[in-house]
């Protein structure tokens with residue numbers, strides 16, 4: 001990833017993780033829902049992580065991603081892991097990598113399972129756009145933030161349906 005944005009340090013993002021980087025697993029069970037038009041499995045959000053690695057159900061779709069105001073179904077590709085870029089990578093890459101807004105819709109006939117493995121920078125560290133990705137043409141898009149504060153904001157914003165990354169925009 002560092003190579004893609006032409007950072008001269010290949011391990012830049014890995015090195016930002018710090019000694020106490022966190023890994024969390026989230027197993028989600030979405031029961032069948034008689035009124036899918038009324039109930040989300042998981043409401044729209046961005047992952048507040050560096051990366052999320054997602055193992056989605058091979059038989060039931062439901063994950064959707066927002067692009068240009070349109071919700072797109074993420075196709076099921078059996079035995080495939082999906083990588084979702086998280087907010088922490090969007091911030092550190094100064095917006096070169098985007099953390100997509102996504103959601104899960106429910107299914108009237110079938111239940112669904114997913115397992116998400118997410119990686120976060122050490123909560124005691126601060127993150128900010130890499131100085132190498134800031135210049136006159138592209139100034140810093142996000143303010144520096146302590147990861148612990150960012151994560152705390154995530155839950156608050158999720159409950160209100162807003163995006164915490166928007167509060168850091170310069």
Ligand SMILES: O=C(O)CCC(=O)C(=O)O
Nearest residue numbers: 026028056063104114116
């Ligand atoms: O269940 C899914 O496919 C997505 C789960 C998800 O977005 C999450 O756990 O953050």
Ligand SMILES: [Fe+2]
Nearest residue numbers: 045046047102
């Ligand atoms: Fe997510």
